[in-house]
Amino acid sequence: MRQAYPLMIATGRPCAIVNVSSVHAVQTSANIAAYAASKGALLALTRALAIEMAPHNIRVNAVLPGAVDTHMLRDGLGRGHLGGTSVQERLDMLAAKTVNGRVGEPYEIAQAILFLADHDRSSFITGQALIADGGATARLSTE
Secondary structure, eight states, X not given: OTTHHHHHHHHTSOEEEEEXXXXXXXXXXXXXXXXXXXXXXXXXXXXXXXXXXXXXXXXXEEEEEOSBXXXXXXXXXXXXXXXXXXXXXXXXXXXXXXXXXXXXXXHHHHHHHHHHHOHHHHTTOOSOEEEESTTGGGSOTTO
């Protein structure tokens, strides 16, 4: 962002920065404190830079993906926090925690990023976190 900022100003046009954080910035789990802290810090940086860059017509937002079927997610399933004996069983357990009953696909996160990057679609949005987690954080933990 530091390197892009002067180039964006020089264009004289509206610009957007979209950071990719994680749902762990707002709700997290055991044994990933450093990861959660880094994602929370990125969210705070997003908000601070939205304020600082606004006078130059640069919007700064973040997408916070939840469980998305990636190599990183599959590698992390071995942490033991879900139980289950196979990767597919653990993916199914994660899917059950979402409101829509499935794990996300990378394409869906790309669409959220595209929305925030597109000035015509999101010109009045800055300093925000768009949570893309299939509704997992919407559900009360006691349900």
